[in-house]
Amino acid sequence: MTLASDPRRRVPRTDAVLAEPQIALAVTRLGRALVKEAVGSAQDRVRRGEIAPGAVVDAVLDRLPETATTVRPVLNATGVLLHTNLGRAPLSAAARRALDVAAGTCDVELDLATGTRGARGRGAIDALLAAVPAAGAALLVNNGAAALALVATALAGGGRDVVIARGELVEIGDGFRIPDLLTATGARLREVGTTNRVSVADYADAVGPDTAFVLKVHPSNFVVTGFTHAVDVDELATMNELTALGVPVVADIGSGLLAPHPLLPDEPDATTALTRGATLVTASGDKLLGGPQAGLLLGAPGAGADLVAHLRRHPLARALRVDKLTLAAMEATLRGPAPPVRQGLDAVPSTLHTRAARLAESLRCRGIPAEAVDAEATVGGGGAPGVTLPSAAVALPESFAAALRAGEPAVLGRLDRGRCLLDLRALPPDADDELAAAVLACR
Numbered sequence: 347m348t349l350a351s352d353p354r355r356r357v358p359r360t361d362a363v364l365a366e367p368q369i370a371l372a373v374t375r376l377g378r379a380l381v382k383e384a385v386g387s388a389q390d391r392v393r394r395g396e397i398a399p400g401a402v403v404d405a406v407l408d409r410l411p412e413t414a415t416t417v418r419p420v421l422n423a424t425g426v427l428l429h430t431n432l433g434r435a436p437l438s439a440a441a442r443r444a445l446d447v448a449a450g451t452c453d454v455e456l457d458l459a460t461g462t463r464g465a466r467g468r469g470a471i472d473a474l475l476a477a478v479p480a481a482g483a484a485l486l487v488n489n490g491a492a493a494l495a496l497v498a499t500a501l502a503g504g505g506r507d508v509v510i511a512r513g514e515l516v517e518i519g520d521g522f523r524i525p526d527l528l529t530a531t532g533a534r535l536r537e538v539g540t541t542n543r544v545s546v547a548d549y550a551d552a553v554g555p556d557t558a559f560v561l562k563v564h565p566s567n568f569v570v571t572g573f574t575h576a577v578d579v580d581e582l583a584t585m586n587e588l589t590a591l592g593v594p595v596v597a598d599i600g601s602g603l604l605a606p607h608p609l610l611p612d613e614p615d616a617t618t619a620l621t622r623g624a625t626l627v628t629a630s631g632d633k634l635l636g637g638p639q640a641g642l643l644l645g646a647p648g649a650g651a652d653l654v655a656h657l658r659r660h661p662l663a664r665a666l667r668v669d670k671l672t673l674a675a676m677e678a679t680l681r682g683p684a685p686p687v688r689q690g691l692d693a694v695p696s697t698l699h700t701r702a703a704r705l706a707e708s709l710r711c712r713g714i715p716a717e718a719v720d721a722e723a724t725v726g727g728g729g730a731p732g733v734t735l736p737s738a739a740v741a742l743p744e745s746f747a748a749a750l751r752a753g754e755p756a757v758l759g760r761l762d763r764g765r766c767l768l769d770l771r772a773l774p775p776d777a778d779d780e781l782a783a784a785v786l787a788c789r
């Protein structure tokens with residue numbers, strides 16, 4: 347081979363590649379920098395003799411990312427409905443469309459009828475109050491932790507007491523500890539009871555003129571069994587020591603369940619907490635509610651609603667306020683069809699088995715050793731600890747796990763006794779074909 351005919355000497359110039367119509371189109375979609383990067387690596391492949399100079403355009407198009415973000419979609423086949431590492435609740439199609447609308451300029455804070463400033467995010471708050479008629483007022487902040495931080499700062503920030511049971515001083519995950527958050531606001535913790543037991547008398551002894559509020563925290567990721575006793579919201583709300591001083595009861599229910607759910611009898615919900623006497627309820631928007639990341643603050647009519655108004659005006663509220671995307675997605679989650687988390691929770695086991703059998707059969711026909719098996723799914727993500735949901739899965743050899751994670755879309759399964767299980771409870775039924783295609787791509 348002469349020097350002139352060596353393909354490595356004829357690397358197409360960057361300008362020329364970028365001028366190709368399909369590449370120019372990609373630049374409008376992804377921006378020049380990302381496309382240039384892909385061109386650079388295709389040119390390197392020509393220099394290494396891996397591809398021919400004429401193959402550069404195709405090589406660039408082949409390796410271009412789908413979007414300008416490094417975030418990639420993952421099919422959740424773990425059987426964990428709320429997977430923290432996968433972004434907790436996936437949004438409903440209605441919420442995704444709402445995000446798209448709100449992404450542009452929108453009337454988040456404008457009254458289109460009069461052309462004057464409107465109440466910010468009114469639609470989401472109205473939807474929340476419609477979903478929880480027991481609440482007299484509501485406020486949305488960034489997440490569940492922000493809701494607690496706002497309450498603690500506004501009511502106890504000056505070194506006043508938050509009365510809380512020792513068994514409810516919980517760590518939620520990734521080192522996030524509720525007691526640390528509370529003390530960081532300047533509140534003082536007044537711990538009552540022991541790890542396993544607390545009584546009304548313990549609370550009564552601790553409450554006094556320095557008490558800002560009594561806090562009940564749902565231990566949302568563990569269960570204590572055996573010789574245990576906790577005090578319910580209704581017992582706290584009717585304690586003479588509290589009512590005499592007008593001390594509010596704040597319930598951090600965690601998961602954002604708005605009303606009781608038959609499959610989750612031990613999971614607290616906002617409606618029950620409010621009707622049993624909680625002044626204020628705090629919760630997450632992206633757990634069992636199935637919406638975007640947000641923190642809910644729901645006040646009971648009267649004192650609770652006054653408290654919400656006070657919190658809304660607190661300077662910290664501005665630092666914790668949600669953006670238009672969250673407001674739009676939350677409203678659509680509440681008003682629209684049941685979000686995926688809810689569909690997964692309510693999925694009928696026999697339907698899951700039918701899906702697993704159909705998938706396994708179609709994979710076996712294409713030479714993949716797949717088998718439909720019984721499985722046990724969980725809620726995960728800080729909700730309904732100890733609850734298992736009967737489910738069905740497609741079992742594959744364990745070696746599929748890594749290949750599935752590397753695919754497009756990526757698939758995350760669960761390893762179980764030398765097998766890779768693809769659990770269908772957390773996966774929407776309309777994703778079955780995509781799942782099958784992802785498995786076939788691993789051959």
Ligand SMILES: *Cc1c(COP(=O)(O)O)cnc(C)c1O
Nearest residue numbers: 489490491564566599600630728
């Ligand atoms: C999840 C959870 C939180 C924190 O909520 P984020 O939305 O993750 O900030 C607080 N308290 C309880 C009981 C929880 O389960």
